[in-house]
Amino acid sequence: MELSAVEIARRVNAGENSAREVTDAVLAQIDVVDDRLGAYLTRLHDLARVSAGRVDARIRAGEHLPLAGVPVAVKDNMCLAGTRTTCGSKMLEGWVAPYTATAVARLLDAGAVPVGKANMDEFAMGSSCENSALGQTRNPYDLERVPGGSSGGSAAAVAAYEAAIGMGSDTGGSIREPAAFCNLVGFKPTYGRVSRYGLIAFASSLDQIGPLARSVEDAALAYDVMAGKDPMDSTSVDRPVEPAATALRSDLRGVRVGIVKEFGTQGLGPEIDSLYRRAYLDLEKLGATLVDVELPTADYGLATYYLIAPAECSSNLARFDGVRYGLRVDGEDVGRMYERTRAEGFGPEVKRRILIGTYALSSGYYDAYYVKAQKARTMFGADFKRAFERCDLIASPAASSPAFAFHAKSDPYSMYMMDYYTIPMSLAGLPALSVPCGYVLPEGSSRPMPMGLQLAAPLFGEAQLLAAANAYECATQHARQQRPEGAL
């Protein structure tokens, strides 16, 4: 089932195919490839068929559904009533969500069919899916390589045609980096655009749901459906959503694209450097004006992020205590029950971040760490604001390398560095996406691996951002030049 989401919805709405036919084809694809790929932690064959049946009934009743029959991979940190929702953690291995996340519900109401719950780094902490406690996901372009993370399962599923749309969540790059690694469009909307209700929190002030897709057009279609104020999420923004799918462009005339001085690509090696130089030139060829902009705080991104996100996670993950749900390991008293449950339930990266965050919030350290990080965060917003006085969009790499081999980033810091280009936008809450921009041949490998171009826009500039990405994608067609042979 290699049809685009747009084409599937068109056909199902027109009665050319039933949602059930589409679903069966996707489920068959999952059965063929997913044992090797491991994109899904839970396959939802029964639920998918029932949902498809319901979509078909609605179409027969005369409804038009924007996502009619579109198969969707749901990252396993989003609640879907009646399905296992694990966050890739032993802590929630057997937990069945009794309610559905708002963003998921909106897609399903629009006719999408959930086909599986996708693997992820435990509690969305990681950039390779290797931190999942429940399974390994492989990159469809090279099975020896990671799919990226934390939304790696959703990315692998969409890349290997096991879904047309992947739902991801992005805290510091968790949609954009796996999209870059898997030759996809991965879009993180402005913080607050999509409801977080039902998204199991990692870092509340940074988490944002968005789509992964094989084209900008598909991503825009899904975004239009999931965006908008939700009374269940106080941080969701009450501001009209400019439809993006109908505003896509084919040129960049009049668009000023900022190239961040501090994001120079020379250090990434000649091959990658020339790939991004070509990408910027392609933007120029489409009519864009390139301007140099500065982001003086760029080098403080990781430090800022790795205080704020762990601080919030140390508190957000406190609820996994064995009292009400999830794993419980008994102890002689409640204190020891907490200790054993959390010692067994959480993996090393999650524990590391809980420790960092607990420390950063502790009395005597709070001002030096948490407060200072919040001040730095404000500076990111100010820096971007200044930059956007001179440009309409900012272009940069989405990641500093293509997908790496399993276990290649064994020390946490080198893994954290994967998000160097994506974290500043997260700290500022900006909408940003990754769009395929070509391939490089990793050392010692014969398989060309995809790379992603990151484009970012001012707050709430989603429609302009997607419009520009569409122009670049249509003109370059990078994604079509290689197939995910590893999986197929």
Added chain:
Amino acid sequence: MTQYEAVIGIECHVELKTKSKMFCACPNRFGGEPNAHVCPVCLALPGALPVANEEAILQVIRAGLAFGAEIPVFSKFDRKNYFYPDMPKDYQISQYDMPLAQGGVVRYWLEDGTTKQCRLTRIHLEEDTGKSTHAGSGDGRIAHSSYSLVDFNRAGVPLMECVSEPDIRSAEEAVGFLEALKRTFVQIGVSDVKMEEGSLRCDANVSIRPVGSKDLGTKAEIKNMNSFRSVYRAIESEIARQIAVVAAGGRVVQETRGWDELAGTTHSMRSKEEAHDYRYFPDPDLVPIEVDRTAVERLRSLMAELPIARFERYRGTYGFGVAQATQLVDTPQLAEYFDSCVSAGAGGQQAVNFVLGDLSRLANETQTPVWESSVAPRDLAELIGLVESKTINSKIAKDLLLRMWNGGGSPKALVEHEGLAQTSDPGAVERFVDEVLAAHPKVIADYKAGKTNVMGFLVGQVMKQSRGKANPALAGELLAQKLG
């Protein structure tokens, strides 16, 4: 010997009377089957998010306004992090450095009528926890229990925390202060303040210092006080303990002490060193609160007369005793009823006698509050007017009141319709007097023999004969003349 004075500050938690819980749509209702009023939000299921209850925010603002507190333009919610099994998120959403109300003064009175005041530090909004029941130990205590059950019905109920400055000097003042909080919160409708249902819980910070000293001594925080009476006893006991410690050459240590109701003493629970580090930080799930100035001014202007003002008015304008004034003020509806009677023309003392006397008795007997009875304040004022003008006597008034209670209506109409008006016409009363004298020759003889105390009996007979209508004073005069 050194004389010591106590320095006391109070922290109390008051459950707000809102329709729904603080951060979700579950009903805010006491009791119910365990875990009947719960949802993903108040159970802290993965992915659930809080949404602040606007009604609760407005109630705290009103509570602040009632005590003249400042309502800052910006306020926010913070997370107070600690693990506890009946706290679902393992953090409590509270307010750390930007409470909804800052400052303010609580004016209150003591049993002897003196008024005092205590400054407030702040009032902030937070959420309540669930309740644990410990099983398998026989006595419900955690010590030897084999397991615990948790009921989350109360988890997420809005809780207002009021913190006072250390302006209180005795156990009696502490209770007076708490009573003032209670009657104010009840009157402005933000809470039922039922200590037995746990909707008011309080801690006291107690220290002592030599009389005349301006320094603050080391304080102990007293917990587990479940009634105003236990607040009184606990503070008395703690003051005595601290004085004994110092008198014996010791030092009071900063600690948390629990009140033991049965033993009548406080005991150490944990020292300062064992205090939690709550790691407060702003809750990223909730947006900061920007308090609309016009809304605050509107709430301020809608604030009715508060208990202390009412108390002083009743004392000053009508000269009521402390008990009488307190009794009225403590039931705001009754006070409003009384005020309406006075507005309708009744005299204060006469009205209070009826309201706290006959009407309250009828209310008790029939289990119907006075203000919900069929006796409208206007009718009571009319009844009082009839007595004042001597149109009816007090006995008829009592009978009428009962009929008004049972059926309602204007007492004037009843008097006219049934001819109950008191007869002060000398001719008419004289007829009844003559009839009575004719019927009781023996009593007349007794009277003439010097037993003048039979006069009461004779007046009673005249009243009976006239079916209560004769003016008893006139009857007495006429009897005296005739027997003269």
